[in-house]
Amino acid sequence: MSDTLISVSHLTHEFAAHRTMFGASHATIRAVNDVSFDIARGETLALVGESGCGKTTTGRAILRLIEPTSGHVTFDGIDVLALQREPLRKLRRRMQVVFQDPHTSLDPRMRVGRTVREGIEAHELAEGAEADARVARALEEVGLRASDAAKLPHEFSGGQRQRIAIARALAVEPEFVVLDEAVSALDVTVQAQVLALLMQLQRDRGLTYLFIAHNLAVVERIATRVAVMYLGRIVEIAAAATLYASPQHGYTRALLSAVPVPDPRVKKKRIVWDGT
């Protein structure tokens, strides 16, 4: 169980806050500030926090979709940030991502089958009829039909589009998936179905997830462990059951107390955190 798949240490990413007309930077903002954590194989680590806290930047730095300013990331013992182009391309098969908005993350003019097939071909996993079969299997695994491969994204609902994005990510048989607000834009009934699908796929394939989200009630359903981020730093990291039952940090408590209760009989005491 304590077989570490991902290890992040002292990860820092700075953005230029202002630039002069020649591009020199006046001031920097630390979007991610000395962040360290491990993710064990088969677990779901949730990264939660409010907008601008650095959770998405952290996810992108791990995948090297951005180049972090400093720090280390290892994946199955491989130094991710030191990789050259070709070995990085190879590693990308093993780590995939699903983004929040299925309306913008799928190419509107590309047939769904083509979208799912791209990764399979790029990583030379299969070609021809065998690639077709893989596409069909990937679509069926996320609850769609093999015949959906011939359709365009606009023919699907938001929930179905998110299933397509999941099929695309899983078609290359990754071990690790970053789910960046992957269910946030969905209606509650659809959200519950997609969450159940993600958990089923995790059990079936032994997947490891980094689940980036702002909704603490959703996170509680899926997370093994939870890291709470605030202004670029992790303020608390703990097993999900522990964090929800006895949050230690003032910010975590404030965050939990702000979640509205879907029951008019329950009046929750709101905790305000003053930042100290």
Added chain:
Amino acid sequence: MTAPVLLDVRDLVVTYASDAGPVRAVDGVSFAVHAGETVALVGESGCGKTSVAFALMRVMAPGARIGTGSRITFDGADLLALDERAMRDLRGRKISMIFQEPASALNPVMKVGAQVAEVALLHGERSKRAAWDRAVAMLDRTGIADAARRAHQYPHELSGGMRQRVLIAMALMMRPALVIADEPTSALDVTVQAQILDLLRDLQRETGMAVLFITHDFGVVAELCSRAMVMRAGRIVEDAPVDRIFHAPADPYTAELLRAVPRLTADR
């Protein structure tokens, strides 16, 4: 409910033109809102809840039409019979609206104080100076610290929560009898959402305004509203006090929605 009926909607139909002929987004909706009441119109995306709001304000998208048999009575007046001039006078003064996206609902090149003051100037205030002072007072009332200075800022200089406060200030400037709030907290972080809900609750108590709260979030409904109307596919499937909606829903769709709502174990 002893308060008089403020808004009465009978058999509201809204259709949109499409290639396949008119589509009914709102399919025969009837409900009433009493003075001072906070009512939720709740449902999933595409159920028609925002189309109801736009019909009440009579701001229609191109190709959208209100059905000929529909009746909307507001404060005794037949809203659908008013001419555009009379409707313009009513909007912002007696009925106002708070939108979801404060970033796009505000004019990016106009100081926020001027945008709030403009509401007063459109509705009878002659003095620009007085309108500005009223705007600053209103911004202050919505919890914007240092409102006199903030009034001189532009929307991009404010946080999302603060921009939403500006929109609330605009909506409440003329002390309307009815405020239609369309997902006003959905784009905000939870801690900011909690502050905005508190603010709306306080302002509602203070002014006695009625609020029609349009949302997909049952947590927000439970926190703020006394009654909820559940919409599905253009129809209201259930209209009941919140306690009944949450604890003894009569409609199977309401029950299904409530089961799907994610909730913290600690809040169960």
